[in-house]
Amino acid sequence: MLKNYLLVAYRNLLRHKGFSFINIAGLALGLTACLLIGLFVHDELQFDQFVPDGSRIYRVYTQQTTTETPESHASVSPMFATTLKQEFPEVEQTMRILMTGASLNLLQAGEKKIYVEDGLIADSTFFGIFQLPFKYGSPTGALDGTSSVVLAEEVARNFFGDVNPVGKELKINSTTVVVKGVLQSGLDKFHLKINYIIPLAAAQLPQQRMSNWGWQQFYTYVKLKPGADVRQTQAKLRDYLTQKVQPTLSENDKLTSVPYLQPLHEVHLYSSSFKYDSSVKGNITYVKALGVIAGFILLIACFNFVNLATAKSMQRAKEVGIRKTIGASQQQLMLQFLSETVLLTLVSVVLAAVLTSLLLPVLNDFTGKKMAFDLLRNPALLGLLAVLTLVVGLVAGFYPALVLSSFQPVKVLKSAVVTDGIFGRVQWLRHGLIVVQFALSVFLIVCAFVVFQQVSYLHNKDLGFNRDQIMFFPMRGENMNKQYETFKNELRQVPGVVAASIGYGFPGDQVAGDGLIVPTNGEKKEYPTTQLMVDYDYIKTLGLQLVAGRDFSKELTTDKDHAFILNETAVREFGLGTPQQALGKTVQWPVWNDKNPDSLKVGKIIGVVKDFHYKSLYDRLEPAVLQIFPGAYWKVAVKLKGTDVGSAVEGVKQVWTKFSPENPIEYRFLDDNFDEMYKAEDKLKSLLWVFTGVAIFVGCLGLFGLATYAAERRKKEIGIRKVLGADVSSIVALLSKEFMVLVVVAAVIAFPLAWLAMSRWLQDFAYRIDMPLWAFGVAGLLAAAVAFLTVSYQAIKAATANPINNMRVN
Amino acid sequence: MLQINHLEKIYRTEEVQTKALNNVSFTVQEGEFVAIMGPSGCGKSTLLNIIGLLDEPDGGTFTFAGTDVTHVTERRRAELRKTHIGFVFQSFNLIEELTVAENVELPLIYLGVGATERKEKVQRVLEKMQIMHRRNHFPQQLSGGQQQRVAVARAVVNSPRLILADEPTGNLDSSNGNEVMELLTELNEAGTTIVMVTHSEHDARYAHRVVRLLDGQVVLENVRV
Ligand SMILES: Nc1ncnc2c1ncn2[C@@H]1O[C@H](COP(=O)(O)OP(=O)(O)O)[C@@H](O)[C@H]1O
Ligand SMILES: [Mg+2]
Secondary structure, eight states, rough: HHHHHHHHHHHHHTTTHHHHHHHHHHEEEEEEHHHHHHHHHHHHTHHHHHHHHGEEEEEEEEEEEESSSSSSEBOOHHHHHHHHHOOOTEEEEEEEEEOOOSEEEEETTEEEEEEEOOOEEOOOTTTSSSOOOEEEETTTTTOOOEEEEEOOOOHHOOOOOOSSTTTTTETTTTEEEEEEEEESSTTEEEEEEESSSEEEEGGGGOHHHHTTTTOEEEEEEEOOOOTTOOOHHHHHHHEEEEEEEGGGGGGGGOOOEEEEEEHHHHHTTOOTTOOOOOOOOHHHHHHHHHHHHHHHHHHHHHHHHHHHHHHHHHHHHHHHHHHHTTTHHHHHHHHHHHHHHHHHHHHHHHHHHHHHHHHHHHHHHHHHHOOOTTTTTTTTHHHHHHHHHHHHHHHHHHHHHHHHOOOOHHHHHHHSOOOOTTTHHHHHHHHHHHHHHHHHHHHHHHHHHHHHHHHHHHSSSOOOOTTTTTEEOOSSSHHHHHHHHHHHHHHHOOOOEEEEEBOOOOSSOOOEEEEEEETTTTTTEEEEEEEEOOOTTTTHHOOOOOOEEOOOOTSTHHHHHEEEEHHHHHHTTTTOOSSSHTTTTTTEEEEEOSSSSTTEEEEEEEEOOOOOOOTTTTTTTEEEEEEEOOOGEEEEEEEEEESOOHHHHHHHHHHHHHHHHTTOOOOOHHHHHHHHHHHHHHHHHHHHHHHHHHHHHHHHHHHHHHHHHHHTTTTTHHHHHHHTTTTTTHHHHHHHHHHHHHHHHHHHHHHHHHHHHHHHHTTTOSOOOOOHEEEHHHHHHHHHHHHHHHHHHHHHHHHHHHHHHHHTTO | OOOEEEEEEEOOOOOOEEEEEEEEEEEOOOOOOEEOOOOOOHHHHHHHHHHSSSSOOOOOEEETEEOOTTOOOHHHHHHHHHHHHEEEOOOOOOOOTTTTHHHHHHHHHTOOOOOHHHHHHHHHHHHTTOOOGGGTTTTTSOHHHHHHHHHHHHHHOOSSSEEEEESSTTSSSSHHHHHHHHHHHHHHHHHHHEEESOHHHHHHHTTEEEEEETEEEEEEEEEEE
């Protein structure tokens, strides 16, 4: 019996190839989106689940009590670990990781030197808390002493190849350490990024700091004994702080935060707003939203499937009539049509599985994850797909099956005018869903256009300086730092180098902020100001424009210690009048000087530069001051000629090696720095295009189903109209009208929503485009055009059919 | 075999009510060949559909092989249809996605007959209808006469006691039409009861008896001489 059903299903599929194709393609696309989202969500939820005893591990964080809105800090005082271990019997183990910020460290083994990030400095109890699998060596005692290191597998392979490196030596920033173990690879679902771990003891932090409750520099983890109640521990910890710790602290050092114990399994997803947190973060809100979106996509896909199948069922009415006449029961027919949809779903699922494996690398690239979609090695996944097939097949097939199987043979064998009962009457539902789909399309089209505009604005806006062909790198090694003057001079000699500048505070890089004192009317006012520590070549190298005064000059000895250049914003905000008027006025700066923290640098304003964007366009321009300050000569910018960049870079490298042979050079180009800043926007842009494409396609499928249905239903009417003299265009217009109304409604709903969403998004940028009104017009027209093409295909087909054929059947 | 008493059938549409059958009574004996005649729209098909348990009457009673089937469940109707009744239509009504053999096999599938027995029966009936060589063709590839032979084959494959034919020759030329009539006669001679709706006096001559309808009423029942 089943064979017969499937045979008919298969032949039906082939007979209506185009129809089958769009139906299968639509469902497959929806399923693919769901699968990809599902994989992502699953991956996010899997974070830290592999850690043994994970349910007993907690991270200590604090919530500030003094800030306006509660602010959570992931880094806490080293004393938390000490106290928890000493005073709380239910604590099995504690462990601290020193917060170091994103720093690159030079690792060296033999001749091989590589800068490596994500090195942890942790208590030797690290592996007592996190029992990570070792490839070589053993976790016991791996972080004992002060000169041990545990490497990630990738790092170990980089330095030592595929041999066991345990016992071998390695230099980290010229300190020699011994490899005690190598972690197994595949820690991509761990909330800490690890390239290597060295013991905290190696940092040799002074005891007086380690017992300081105010030094919030550590990520702290505790493992409770089995059966311990974390809420009790947390409450006890708070009591301990208020009763035992607070009274011992001086008024200025009182604690202003409350500690929390965060379950390990929540660290990844529930810390998105945490400050001073360098763990790999997800966001539970996104995960939940994505789950909802996946469900919605599946729903729409099923709905479109039902829509198309029901529309098509009109053409299967005769078959139903015959089968019933011969003696088929309604149940048998239900079963037949259900098995058909399950078959169709199966094809879609297989297609979706193929698409998913094809697209997964793209998604992995995009999200930086290592998700796998390996059906052969993951029977659970296979089972899931089987369940998905069955559920979607049954859900999507139930309604059409019910409609089809309830046709009465007497009626269907006699006439071609068949209505599908309930679904035909709940037209508002069909139309409503179509409106929702098209509103979504219009919304996405508008967003895509706006984001596209803003992103190209970000990349192309005139930043007030010339960012092209500027090589940029930090200085390294004592020799280079001492002889920076000669180093710079030699750089300048390299053919192809136009200018070179050493300083701190280059565009796209970190900048320092500090107060600048401006005496006005006998009063000293201090303004927060960006401090750009520069040399005599900074303005030239970056191509800044002076609007008043002059650049720093070596010839004038006072420029070194008694001269400042401001940007236009500073002149304006300090109330110094016009740039011209600002010249010659005195400003003061508390010099960065360890020995004499109170000393002031006093100088005159010798020039004003045109505003330039040294930060991303998210940030409003702030007052900035340029001054000669060799104490912060840490970074180098080298302006190259446009031609033969390659050999100029080679030349720069050679000079580097001469001054710092022990360190490899690590350079980038300044414009890359800027492009890097808008990575998230670039991703959003491409994501939006994809989503928009899918939304339009899916929306069209829904519309196509509806149009097919309408054309089928009005076949006879169309035939009569034609006989009476209606031409094709008037019939196309007749059929299209009711759908174009839906698109208009969709646009009316989508426009204000898109406006709101995009205004909000643009708000985040200090520098942004005006809301492009054309985006709305174009989005509306585009949606209407696509909808019209979709509908008119059916309409034209119906309008050009021979009217006699359609009338005779009745 | 069939006993029809005071049958009524009214079609209601939004504006009008049509009395398709009005107090129709007659009987058909086991082994009889009855023709129903009358002008278009007089209710012939309606009557045949009720006899074939495809439709329910609004009044009167209908007894099939001794049991009252006027108001039985749809499940029971389907059951009776597939075991006892074969249908032949003017427009053949073959399933276009199935081959000749598969179309003929279909009733046996619904009856739950085993695969080997199905094959045998299908082969036998196709041979009898002289359509064996076309067994793997699809209906669209056959002539009208051939299609109707397939339809007859399908109607008789499970050896029903009753065959209902609604203008079986209406879409055929005279020679093809005669062929189908010969087939029906043969079946009748083998013991199958046949009720046939027809427009053609020529076809009606194959029947033992003619029931004439006019405006939903039996106007004449005459036995063929
Ligand atoms: N489904 C229906 N709905 C409304 N009226 C119908 C329907 N089927 C048949 N009729 C009407 O009932 C009458 C008898 O029809 P029918 O039995 O098909 O006639 P015949 O087969 O003799 O040509 C006709 O007037 C026809 O219009
Ligand atoms: Mg008729």
